[in-house]
Amino acid sequence: MDYLAIIKKHYKEDSDLYNLLVNHSRQVSEKALKIASRLPELVPDLIFIAQAAMLHDIGIKYCNAPDLFCHGSEPYIKHGILGRELLIKEGYPKHARACASHTGVGITKDEIISENLPLPHEDLIPLSTEEKIISLADLFFTKYPGKSDKELTIDEIKKALLKHGENKVKIFEQWCKEFKIIT
Numbered sequence: 189m190d191y192l193a194i195i196k197k198h199y200k201e202d203s204d205l206y207n208l209l210v211n212h213s214r215q216v217s218e219k220a221l222k223i224a225s226r227l228p229e230l231v232p233d234l235i236f237i238a239q240a241a242m243l244h245d246i247g248i249k250y251c252n253a254p255d256l257f258c259h260g261s262e263p264y265i266k267h268g269i270l271g272r273e274l275l276i277k278e279g280y281p282k283h284a285r286a287c288a289s290h291t292g293v294g295i296t297k298d299e300i301i302s303e304n305l306p307l308p309h310e311d312l313i314p315l316s317t318e319e320k321i322i323s324l325a326d327l328f329f330t331k332y333p334g335k336s337d338k339e340l341t342i343d344e345i346k347k348a349l350l351k352h353g354e355n356k357v358k359i360f361e362q363w364c365k366e367f368k369i370i371t
Contacts, residue, residue, distance in 0.1 A: 191242040194278055199249060205257040209245055212331045217241035219339075220325035223367050230317050240286040241322045245331070247271030247287065256331050263306050265291070289314045290323045292352060293359040324363045342369075 192210075199206040220241045224232040247270030250260035262270060268288045275284035294313030301309060314320045327345045330336055342364070349356040364370075
C-alpha cells in the first residue's frame with residue numbers, strides 16, 4: 189500500500205490541510221511504532237500500524253474545523269467514520285476499521301445513543317492490539333497549529349479524557365499498563 193498516494197489522491201499536496209494531516213499522521217505513526225517495537229511478545233503487525241496510523245485521520249477534510257484548515261460540512265466527531273467510508277472505497281477495510289475506532293479511547297454504541305452523537309449506532313472502539321496502539325499514540329498529539337510540535341504528557345491526556353468521563357481515563361491507564369507506558 190502506498191498511503192501517501194492515497195492521501196495525495198484526496199488532499200491537495202502542499203496545502204495547509206495536507207501538511208497538517210501528514211505531519212500529525214507521521215507523529216502518530218512514529219509513536220505507535222515505538223510503542224509496538226517494545227512489545228514483541230504481542231507480535232504486532234508493524235506494517236499495518238505504520239499504514240493505518242498514516243491514514244487514521246484521512247476523513248478530516250469533510251469536517252467543519254476551520255482552525256484545522258478543514259472546511260467541510262460535517263461535525264468533526266464524524267472524521268473517523270468518514271475516513272472509514274473513504275478507505276472502504278479504496279479497498280482497505282481493515283485500515284478503515286482502525287480509522288473509525290481511533291477517536292479518543294473509542295466511543296461505545298451506548299455513548300453514541302445517550303449523548304445523541306451524529307454517529308452510526310454501533311461500537312466504534314479499538315479492538316485489536318494494532319488499533320489500540322494507534323489510538324493510544326494519537327492521544328499524545330494534537331493537530332492544532334502552534335501546539336502540534338509538542339508531545340502531550342500523560343497528565344495532559346488524562347485531563348482531556350476526563351471531560352468524557354472517568355471510564356475513559358481508566359481505559360487509557362489500562363492501555364498504558366498493557367503497552368508498557370509509564371504513567
